[in-house]
Amino acid sequence: MGAVNGVKPPSERVQRKRGKRIQEILTAAAELFGERGYDAVSLEHVAERLDVTKGSLYYYFSSKDELGTAAIETLGDEWTARLEQLLDRTEGTPGDRLRALIHEHVTIAVNDYPAALRLFLMPREWPSAQRERIKELRLRHDALFRALVEEGLTSGEFTVTSVDTVLQCMHAAMSQAPTWCGELPSAARGKAVDEVADTLMALVHIGP
Amino acid sequence: MGAVNGVKPPSERVQRKRGKRIQEILTAAAELFGERGYDAVSLEHVAERLDVTKGSLYYYFSSKDELGTAAIETLGDEWTARLEQLLDRTEGTPGDRLRALIHEHVTIAVNDYPAALRLFLMPREWPSAQRERIKELRLRHDALFRALVEEGLTSGEFTVTSVDTVLQCMHAAMSQAPTWCGELPSAARGKAVDEVADTLMALVHIGP
DNA sequence: ACAAAATTTGACTCTCAAGTCAAGAGTTGA
DNA sequence: TCAACTCTTGACTTGAGAGTCAAATTTTGT
Numbered sequence: 178m179g180a181v182n183g184v185k186p187p188s189e190r191v192q193r194k195r196g197k198r199i200q201e202i203l204t205a206a207a208e209l210f211g212e213r214g215y216d217a218v219s220l221e222h223v224a225e226r227l228d229v230t231k232g233s234l235y236y237y238f239s240s241k242d243e244l245g246t247a248a249i250e251t252l253g254d255e256w257t258a259r260l261e262q263l264l265d266r267t268e269g270t271p272g273d274r275l276r277a278l279i280h281e282h283v284t285i286a287v288n289d290y291p292a293a294l295r296l297f298l299m300p301r302e303w304p305s306a307q308r309e310r311i312k313e314l315r316l317r318h319d320a321l322f323r324a325l326v327e328e329g330l331t332s333g334e335f336t337v338t339s340v341d342t343v344l345q346c347m348h349a350a351m352s353q354a355p356t357w358c359g360e361l362p363s364a365a366r367g368k369a370v371d372e373v374a375d376t377l378m379a380l381v382h383i384g385p
Numbered sequence: 386m387g388a389v390n391g392v393k394p395p396s397e398r399v400q401r402k403r404g405k406r407i408q409e410i411l412t413a414a415a416e417l418f419g420e421r422g423y424d425a426v427s428l429e430h431v432a433e434r435l436d437v438t439k440g441s442l443y444y445y446f447s448s449k450d451e452l453g454t455a456a457i458e459t460l461g462d463e464w465t466a467r468l469e470q471l472l473d474r475t476e477g478t479p480g481d482r483l484r485a486l487i488h489e490h491v492t493i494a495v496n497d498y499p500a501a502l503r504l505f506l507m508p509r510e511w512p513s514a515q516r517e518r519i520k521e522l523r524l525r526h527d528a529l530f531r532a533l534v535e536e537g538l539t540s541g542e543f544t545v546t547s548v549d550t551v552l553q554c555m556h557a558a559m560s561q562a563p564t565w566c567g568e569l570p571s572a573a574r575g576k577a578v579d580e581v582a583d584t585l586m587a588l589v590h591i592g593p
Numbered sequence: 594a595c596a597a598a599a600t601t602t603g604a605c606t607c608t609c610a611a612g613t614c615a616a617g618a619g620t621t622g623a
Numbered sequence: 624t625c626a627a628c629t630c631t632t633g634a635c636t637t638g639a640g641a642g643t644c645a646a647a648t649t650t651t652g653t
Contacts, residue, residue, distance in 0.1 A: 191621080191629075198630090216424060219610055232613085233631055241611065294506075338593050342580040345565050346558035353506060353557035372550040379587050385546050399599075399651075406600090427640055440643085441601055449641065 199237055206248035211290030215245055246307035249296050253314040256285060260321055271329035272383050280374040283354045291355035319344060326381060335381035343380045350377055407445055414456035419498030423453055454515035457504050461522040464493060468529055479537035480591050488582040491562045499563035506560055527552060534589060543589035551588045558585055
């Protein structure tokens with residue numbers, strides 16, 4: 178126990194600095210992955226956006242997959258946070274709130290992370306360790322929707338065959354939205370997003 | 386006009402043979418692409434499945450993208466044909482038939498082409514010529530669903546906010562289904578597919 | 594049987610991106 | 624100031640997969 182560890186840990190300040198740097202990298206990577214998808218983004222791209230060279234990234238992350246999962250986690254956190262904020266400022270019945278949540282989710286997907294589909298819904302084979310983290314991430318994200326759906330079921334406002342299935346379908350449609358809303362002129366986009374929200378509310382048997 | 390063409394065309398039999406060979410290649414390629422996705426399949430894989438070498442494929446197709454789009458077209462044809470057959474043997478209201486169609490589509494996706502999502506729904510940048518063909522393909526496929534939905538609307542059985550949006554959402558969910566139904570033990574799979582069909586029928590405001 | 598045409602081969606080039614690493618530049622703390 | 628540590632660089636290796644092509648093999652028509 179009392180054995181002296183041969184290496185001394187870096188000072189706290191240095192560690193904080195390192196943490197910050199890592200966050201910068203993760204943010205840049207998350208943006209790129211969200212815009213273009215994991216496979217389409219090379220580490221050189223990420224490095225370029227940060228004005229450094231690829232080698233630096235390997236000083237912080239031991240592989241692209243490791244950077245990838247960590248970045249996706251950052252992206253997921255950011256996304257979930259925005260949805261939570263929305264819920265905080267939205268009043269009303271479960272139906273009202275679910276509609277708002279769907280609307281916000283699609284808006285984020287369309288505007289900021291059009292390639293999110295490829296990140297979260299894909300059967301891509303990650304190294305198993307990192308698979309777990311991504312799964313958790315999706316669960317946390319899912320939980321927001323699930324909670325509302327269950328609330329609406331309890332209150333009798335909603336009707337569903339299977340909560341799981343409804344959530345899967347909802348997610349699939351929402352994540353897919355960028356590929357058809359993205360092409361629209363921005364004038365039509367708002368309307369398209371509204372229609373998606375209205376349409377998906379039908380999954381819990383609420384009509385517009 | 387009467388100018389003699391310097392090259393003689395191959396005999397009809399030879400041409401038929403060539404056509405057959407091309408179909409063999411396209412079928413093998415379509416299967417692989419449907420199973421694993423375009424990017425994950427190399428021409429060596431395709432060649433291997435056919436017990437030839439990559440070079441042969443270039444004798445028939447000038448690039449991977451060309452083979453790719455042609456193969457996807459084959460896959461789409463096959464898929465559409467199966468759906469049409471199903472409709473031929475299914476009687477009932479538009480609601481009954483739409484449910485059957487959804488069920489069949491998901492079944493095909495789950496069993497045969499789990500990676501179809503990556504082929505049809507992806508914003509991947511194909512060379513523009515080939516983009517058009519893929520778009521047409523989707524339209525034809527879409528038309529089956531659209532016709533039924535419109536029939537149901539006319540008869541007053543269905544209600545929707547936007548036909549387009551309903552169809553997009555439906556497709557997104559159906560194509561996504563393999564990623565969550567695929568993992569299930571085959572016993573549970575049938576039930577899962579049923580639930581997807583029931584759930585998606587809600588999009589046209591028909592409950593189970 | 595045989596020449597011409599169709600097909601297949603396998604070795605080749607090219608490119609791109611992942612990953613490595615020794616050497617250099619910048620920072621820290623005594 | 625200076626030694627130790629942290630970070631960055633850029634040149635390097637490696638591997639995979641697209642695409643090329645002359646030569647070999649097989650098929651065809653006469």
